[in-house]
Amino acid sequence: xxxxxxxxxxxxxxxxxxxxxxxxxxxxxxxxxxxxxxxxxxxxxxxxxxxxxxxxxxxxxxxxxxxxxxxxxxxxxxxxxxxxxxxxxxxxxxxxxxxxxxxxxxxxxxxxxxxxxxxxxxxxxxxxxxxxxxxxxxxxxxxxxxxxxxxxxxxxxxxxxxxxxxxxxxxxxxxxxxxxxxxxxxxxxxxxxxxxxxxxxxxxxxxxxxxxxxxxxxxxxxxxxxxxxxxxxx
Numbered sequence: 001x002x003x004x005x006x007x008x009x010x011x012x013x014x015x016x017x018x019x020x021x022x023x024x025x026x027x028x029x030x031x032x033x034x035x036x037x038x039x040x041x042x043x044x045x046x047x048x049x050x051x052x053x054x055x056x057x058x059x060x061x062x063x064x065x066x067x068x069x070x071x072x073x074x075x076x077x078x079x080x081x082x083x084x085x086x087x088x089x090x091x092x093x094x095x096x097x098x099x100x101x102x103x104x105x106x107x108x109x110x111x112x113x114x115x116x117x118x119x120x121x122x123x124x125x126x127x128x129x130x131x132x133x134x135x136x137x138x139x140x141x142x143x144x145x146x147x148x149x150x151x152x153x154x155x156x157x158x159x160x161x162x163x164x165x166x167x168x169x170x171x172x173x174x175x176x177x178x179x180x181x182x183x184x185x186x187x188x189x190x191x192x193x194x195x196x197x198x199x200x201x202x203x204x205x206x207x208x209x210x211x212x213x214x215x216x217x218x219x220x221x222x223x224x225x226x227x228x229x230x231x232x233x234x
């Protein structure tokens with residue numbers, strides 16, 4: 001039997017998520033760490049199986065989003081983004097954003113040692129939550145609830161970490177092969193101000209060797225560099 005405090009916590013978390021569970025025991029299981037089960041006689045099961053499922057669910061919704069969002073990016077680039085988002089550090093931070101630690105059921109020792117803010121427990125809890133959402137609803141519902149959180153991280157990683165690769169690779173190639181660096185030029189802009197689409201050409205020794213489009217100049221330059229690398233068979 002859940003205490004009134006725990007019932008209140010479940011209500012608060014569902015409000016934060018903007019999702020009402022059809023089967024509340026699924027949410028309870030997602031929040032239950034094995035240390036709590038080990039210390040209590042309640043008929044509860046811990047969340048490790050849900051973590052296993054949630055890991056795959058998160059991989060899938062992140063992959064689906066990126067395939068639609070970044071049609072010009074290679075498998076390697078998409079894999080790097082996903083690895084940077086679906087990992088302990090990032091998932092733990094997302095757990096902190098929704099105060100997930102406040103709702104985890106931990107054993108006394110784990111709780112006293114700061115378990116509610118421990119990255120490993122928060123990341124595992126976030127994965128378990130994804131698994132519970134999937135079992136309670138479907139993939140579309142998981143996406144609706146969690147993708148807004150993940151989307152911010154995906155786009156941050158995409159802008160800051162990954163997309164310089166194509167430009168750097170192209171510059172290294174042209175310096176070695178042609179003793180020059182590539183140049184980029186916007187050749188077309190379309191769409192309203194809030195939804196611009198840029199088309200960029202990349203020049204090597206005054207000749208166009210690739211064009212690419214994107215929602216920012218940086219994204220379009222990366223797409224153009226990738227095209228040039230393909231043309232040079234790099």
